[in-house]
Amino acid sequence: MNVLFKNIKELIQVRESSVNFLSGKEMSILPTIKNAFLLVKDGIISDYGIMGKCPEIDIKTIDATGKMILPSWCDSHTHLVYAGNREDEFVDRINGLSYAEIAKNGGGILNSAKKLQQTSEEDLYNQSKIRLEEIIQLGTGAVEIKSGYGLTKDAELKMLRVIEKLKENYFLEIKATFLGAHALPSEYKNNKSGYLQMLIDDILPTIEKENLADFIDIFCETGYFSVDDTQQILKAGKKHGLVGKIHVNQFTAIGGIKAGVDNNVLSVDHLEEMRTEDIEVLKNTKTMPVALPSCSYFLSIPYTPARKMIEAGLPLALATDYNPGSTPSGNMNFVVSTACIKMKMTPEEAINAATINGAYAMNLLEKVGSITKGKLANLILTKEINSYNFIPYSFGNHCIEKVFLKGIEIKKS
Ligand SMILES: N=CN[C@@H](CCC(=O)O)C(=O)O
Numbered sequence: 029m030n031v032l033f034k035n036i037k038e039l040i041q042v043r044e045s046s047v048n049f050l051s052g053k054e055m056s057i058l059p060t061i062k063n064a065f066l067l068v069k070d071g072i073i074s075d076y077g078i079m080g081k082c083p084e085i086d087i088k089t090i091d092a093t094g095k096m097i098l099p100s101w102c103d104s105h106t107h108l109v110y111a112g113n114r115e116d117e118f119v120d121r122i123n124g125l126s127y128a129e130i131a132k133n134g135g136g137i138l139n140s141a142k143k144l145q146q147t148s149e150e151d152l153y154n155q156s157k158i159r160l161e162e163i164i165q166l167g168t169g170a171v172e173i174k175s176g177y178g179l180t181k182d183a184e185l186k187m188l189r190v191i192e193k194l195k196e197n198y199f200l201e202i203k204a205t206f207l208g209a210h211a212l213p214s215e216y217k218n219n220k221s222g223y224l225q226m227l228i229d230d231i232l233p234t235i236e237k238e239n240l241a242d243f244i245d246i247f248c249e250t251g252y253f254s255v256d257d258t259q260q261i262l263k264a265g266k267k268h269g270l271v272g273k274i275h276v277n278q279f280t281a282i283g284g285i286k287a288g289v290d291n292n293v294l295s296v297d298h299l300e301e302m303r304t305e306d307i308e309v310l311k312n313t314k315t316m317p318v319a320l321p322s323c324s325y326f327l328s329i330p331y332t333p334a335r336k337m338i339e340a341g342l343p344l345a346l347a348t349d350y351n352p353g354s355t356p357s358g359n360m361n362f363v364v365s366t367a368c369i370k371m372k373m374t375p376e377e378a379i380n381a382a383t384i385n386g387a388y389a390m391n392l393l394e395k396v397g398s399i400t401k402g403k404l405a406n407l408i409l410t411k412e413i414n415s416y417n418f419i420p421y422s423f424g425n426h427c428i429e430k431v432f433l434k435g436i437e438i439k440k441s
């Protein structure tokens with residue numbers, strides 16, 4: 029698709045050449061061009077600059093007077109393929125039960141797994157595509173989606189095939205993660221090593237053969253999977269060509285971050301409970317810390333200590349964690365606002381964390397995350413706003429007028 033955007037009030041996140049992820053002080057710099065044009069050819073960003081240099085060509089033109097353009101959000105952590113909902117557990121928590129107590133009583137991840145196992149692949153696809161279309165309208169142009177609500181070979185593969193089908197049918201970038209080690213199914217209640225062996229010997233070879241995943245993940249947490257389990261799963265995933273990611277330090281800090289770094293994981297996600305040693309171990313590594321503020325909001329647990337981490341020179345990405353239990357929301361606009369309001373990130377830091385650093389956390393930096401020649405024209409066109417600070421300021425709302433994927437305007441279906 030070819031299109032020329034003219035009179036853009038401010039073109040946000042402009043990077044001459046593809047940068048690596050942003051850390052520490054770099055995160056406070058958000059390069060922009062005021063009164064700009066942006067030229068898209070064949071779905072790719074082809075040129076941009078000040079209006080004085082706008083080319084005179086005869087192609088579809090969009091006048092963006094008073095409006096801003098920024099790269100689409102990059103949401104590097106979701107579980108948006110799931111069956112049914114868990115609003116009953118939400119009420120249980122209001123009435124005083126904790127997330128852990130609900131899980132202990134057969135709720136939580138096992139509750140979602142039961143529902144998913146009983147749902148056909150077609151039904152699961154239809155439920156999931158509604159959520160995918162919803163997040164596209166909310167400005168997400170690249171997303172990672174995990175399995176992990178199957179917990180049997182059939183159901184895990186069903187989830188990954190649904191993700192594959194979403195990839196085929198939608199224009200946004202999608203990465204798939206195998207999260208078989210999300211919780212221990214009741215059939216394996218007293219046989220955790222047997223379950224891990226089943227994931228490794230039975231499911232991983234099929235995933236590799238059918239090319240169904242890019243990443244491998246595990247819930248490294250007290251009561252779920254240990255640091256040793258994490259090492260085992262990450263190593264097995266690597267053998268099958270999967271890059272590691274981990275759910276870690278959500279409720280307790282048990283040394284999982286070090287295990288992740290030792291295994292060169294691409295990202296460590298959650299990080300609500302961070303010790304000084306966890307921050308230290310992340311310094312000068314290629315592992316992206318990922319914060320999920322909507323999860324902290326929904327579960328009323330601590331927020332990832334963004335200021336401490338950025339001031340220690342670390343990078344930080346922001347993602348939604350869209351899932352039926354801890355975060356039934358895939359709204360990156362809310363994530364960016366909440367990061368500013370509750371984690372005291374500046375708008376510049378939050379936008380960098382939700383674009384460039386999110387793209388890095390999905391190995392998608394070559395394609396998305398900034399306005400750079402050669403990257404995909406996955407774009408947000410805002411309504412008329414005074415400054416980009418209005419994006420996080422208008423929390424609970426959003427200032428998106430239109431979204432474009434590969435230069436094509438995606439209208440609500
Ligand atoms: N913490 C582990 N997994 C999900 C929540 C799972 C659930 O409650 O369904 C998360 O990232 O928050």
Ligand SMILES: [Zn+2]
Binds near residue numbers: 107
């Ligand atoms: Zn998660």
